[in-house]
Amino acid sequence: MDDATTMAGETAPLPLMLAGISRGFREGAGRLDILNNANLALHPGELVALVAPSGAGKSTLLHIAGLLERPDEGEIYIDGVPCGSMDDAERTRMRRTRLGFVYQFHHLLPEFTALENLMMPQLIRGLDKDEARARARQLLDYMRLGPRADHRPSELSGGEQQRVAIARAVANAPRILLADEPTGNLDPVTSAYVFDALVALVRASGLAALIATHNLDLASQMDRRITLRDRQVVEI
Numbered sequence: 001m002d003d004a005t006t007m008a009g010e011t012a013p014l015p016l017m018l019a020g021i022s023r024g025f026r027e028g029a030g031r032l033d034i035l036n037n038a039n040l041a042l043h044p045g046e047l048v049a050l051v052a053p054s055g056a057g058k059s060t061l062l063h064i065a066g067l068l069e070r071p072d073e074g075e076i077y078i079d080g081v082p083c084g085s086m087d088d089a090e091r092t093r094m095r096r097t098r099l100g101f102v103y104q105f106h107h108l109l110p111e112f113t114a115l116e117n118l119m120m121p122q123l124i125r126g127l128d129k130d131e132a133r134a135r136a137r138q139l140l141d142y143m144r145l146g147p148r149a150d151h152r153p154s155e156l157s158g159g160e161q162q163r164v165a166i167a168r169a170v171a172n173a174p175r176i177l178l179a180d181e182p183t184g185n186l187d188p189v190t191s192a193y194v195f196d197a198l199v200a201l202v203r204a205s206g207l208a209a210l211i212a213t214h215n216l217d218l219a220s221q222m223d224r225r226i227t228l229r230d231r232q233v234v235e236i
């Protein structure tokens, strides 16, 4: 397995590795192949942009990497652990502890405050209330949302909602952040602000991030850019 070398010269497992992934869908009498023997490695701390035309398979790739969808073939390694043959309960546990997700729409729980939205995944994971609250406050402060902690999503602006969603995605200190058009629903100025906050959080926490975006300007600010070509993942 391709391992990352740590500062001490030891090898640590990669946060994410996709090996030989194939995925297709039935389409009428035929079949639509989206990924064919695709490979991808994410190294610790790197921010990778996934840029590809609509319908190329960005969401499919993110769903497979995020253990939300199973490939037809291939293996997904998270922190070196093969996840392909895991049952649904094990995959869910892996998602809760090692993966964070951000979508184009925030998907915050409308009846809960920003603080409670950040506490929820931590409580589900088993942290006690005080610990969860302290971490939630710390993350909201980091995202400059401290004064908005007790507001519900409907009382926040679009950019604030998305910053809460990003903070929530890292509440359980995942190893990998997967984001599908995280700023796609925002105006350019807000989008740039939210993106900067996302990058700062990724850098501060040392997690690896794979971010699908149509925004080439944002993509150019990441460490690496990949696309889907001929059903493979390639560098651009």
Ligand SMILES: Nc1ncnc2c1ncn2[C@@H]1O[C@H](COP(=O)(O)OP(=O)(O)OP(=O)(O)O)[C@@H](O)[C@H]1O
Pocket: 025, 026, 032, 034, 052, 053, 054, 055, 056, 057, 058, 059, 060, 061
């Ligand atoms: N469950 C499914 N059943 C059938 N076809 C599907 C399914 N999921 C995705 N597809 C098809 O697979 C292709 C890739 O879809 P996907 O959502 O991964 O693309 P995308 O690159 O994320 O597109 P966009 O940028 O528009 O969100 C599309 O043609 C889509 O219609």
